[in-house]
Amino acid sequence: MTPSDTAATGAASPVAVSVVVPTFNESGNVVELVRRIRAATVGMTAEIIFVDDSTDETPAVIAAIPDDGRVPVRLLHRVEPTGGLGGAVIAGMRAAAHDWVQVMDGDLQHPPEMIPVMAAAAGTGLADIVIASRYRGEGEAAGLSSPIRHLVSQASTLLTRAMFPSRMRDCTDPMTGFFLVHRPRVAIDRLQPRGFKILLEILVRQPHRMRVLEEPFSFGRRFAGESKASVTQGVRFLRQLMALRFGRASAFAVIGVIGALANLAIVWLLTSLGMEYLIAAAIAAEVTIIANFILQEHFVFHDLLHGASHWRVRFAKSVIFNNVEAAVRIPVLYVMVTLWGIAAVPATAVTLALAFVVRFTYHSRVIYAPGRTPAAGTVPVGDEDDDDSDLPVIRRHRSASDEA
Ligand SMILES: Nc1nc2c(ncn2[C@@H]2O[C@H](COP(=O)(O)OP(=O)(O)OP(=O)(O)O)[C@@H](O)[C@H]2O)c(=O)[nH]1
Numbered sequence: 440m441t442p443s444d445t446a447a448t449g450a451a452s453p454v455a456v457s458v459v460v461p462t463f464n465e466s467g468n469v470v471e472l473v474r475r476i477r478a479a480t481v482g483m484t485a486e487i488i489f490v491d492d493s494t495d496e497t498p499a500v501i502a503a504i505p506d507d508g509r510v511p512v513r514l515l516h517r518v519e520p521t522g523g524l525g526g527a528v529i530a531g532m533r534a535a536a537h538d539w540v541q542v543m544d545g546d547l548q549h550p551p552e553m554i555p556v557m558a559a560a561a562g563t564g565l566a567d568i569v570i571a572s573r574y575r576g577e578g579e580a581a582g583l584s585s586p587i588r589h590l591v592s593q594a595s596t597l598l599t600r601a602m603f604p605s606r607m608r609d610c611t612d613p614m615t616g617f618f619l620v621h622r623p624r625v626a627i628d629r630l631q632p633r634g635f636k637i638l639l640e641i642l643v644r645q646p647h648r649m650r651v652l653e654e655p656f657s658f659g660r661r662f663a664g665e666s667k668a669s670v671t672q673g674v675r676f677l678r679q680l681m682a683l684r685f686g687r688a689s690a691f692a693v694i695g696v697i698g699a700l701a702n703l704a705i706v707w708l709l710t711s712l713g714m715e716y717l718i719a720a721a722i723a724a725e726v727t728i729i730a731n732f733i734l735q736e737h738f739v740f741h742d743l744l745h746g747a748s749h750w751r752v753r754f755a756k757s758v759i760f761n762n763v764e765a766a767v768r769i770p771v772l773y774v775m776v777t778l779w780g781i782a783a784v785p786a787t788a789v790t791l792a793l794a795f796v797v798r799f800t801y802h803s804r805v806i807y808a809p810g811r812t813p814a815a816g817t818v819p820v821g822d823e824d825d826d827d828s829d830l831p832v833i834r835r836h837r838s839a840s841d842e843a
């Protein structure tokens with residue numbers, strides 16, 4: 440829904456906004472940004488909060504911006520930044536003087552002229568969050584720096600919307616960092632910032648579905664300075680998505696299923712190349728055991744690596760366990776089918792289910808045994824529910840931060 444769909448409400452007066460701008464080395468942009476925000480918000484109540492993690496002269500440049508007697512500029516320079524860009528946004532939300540928090544980038548890719556448009560949409564009272572979307576109506580993403588980034592942006596948008604059909608029902612651009620949110624509707628303590636995609640956290644980790652309005656906008660090019668987007672950010676995003684959508688056990692299961700399919704594909708490939716079946720099966724088993732290990736390190740247990748043993752020890756334990764497990768499961772299956780007379784398919788299903796439980800327990804309790812030196816702020820991934828069932832379900836779990 441866009442506010443124009445709700446024209447019956449008439450012209451709403453804009454809400455007062457705290458503009459939160461996370462900055463990392465944006466010294467060439469901040470003066471121009473403040474000038475344009477001030478120009479765009481004439482007649483509105485607004486403040487600007489820079490949450491800065493820079494290693495360059497950005498904080499000094501911000502501090503030197505003269506007061507205009509109307510839109511105050513505040514600087515929150517974080518000497519020990521936590522949570523990257525997402526952590527900065529949360530710090531800004533907490534510090535905001537007004538209930539409506541406008542989050543935007545500091546490089547002028549997000550046009551400040553959208554602020555009054557979004558503030559008026561918020562003024563209708565129809566939304567908990569107003570999102571500036573590159574993919575709705577007249578919106579466009581021309582400022583993405585390469586065709587690959589276009590593709591990545593569109594693919595991740597598609598994936599995210601497919602994974603959260605209910606929460607994303609009215610949101611065409613879950614990847615955007617340009618939105619105006621009503622802070623009283625956000626349970627800030629539930630957010631677990633892990634990098635760039637804070638909007639996703641805000642939409643998914645609430646006990647209720649946020650009411651969304653969208654305004655199309657044109658994503659511009661950087662005014663000055665360098666991008667901080669990277670492949671690492673991409674991997675973080677995938678982790679975040681897995682953590683939000685699946686619990687740890689389900690993510691582990693998803694990787695197990697992918698491994699089983701890969702196993703079949705490798706056996707098929709090798710045997711069709713003329714290799715003997717048993718050798719092909721052995722190679723496929725070892726390849727998938729190694730691949731599964733890498734995937735589970737990245738997507739299932741990554742938050743527990745800090746307190747766990749060295750990766751070589753983890754790798755050895757995982758490979759040995761999986762080989763022993765396969766060596767035990769096959770004879771058990773044999774006994775069940777030939778001696779006990781159970782049909783092959785249910786017997787296989789039972790052994791696989793049992794193996795899954797044992798494997799997951801072993802990995803979480805032994806290989807990635809948490810709690811020896813819990814890293815501050817780490818929390819079990821994925822234990823929150825997404826209520827795509829539309830039934831708000833809140834489950835609280837103990838976490839390292841709960842215990843701190
Ligand atoms: N406080 C803080 N801000 C950050 C951090 N990383 C990025 N930012 C800011 O977040 C905003 C978005 O980062 P960009 O590098 O512009 O990312 P992007 O817009 O996806 O990439 P480009 O399209 O190449 O500009 C900018 O204002 C950055 O300065 C961080 O670790 N801490």
Ligand SMILES: [Mg+2]
Nearest residue numbers: 544546548661
């Ligand atoms: Mg940018």
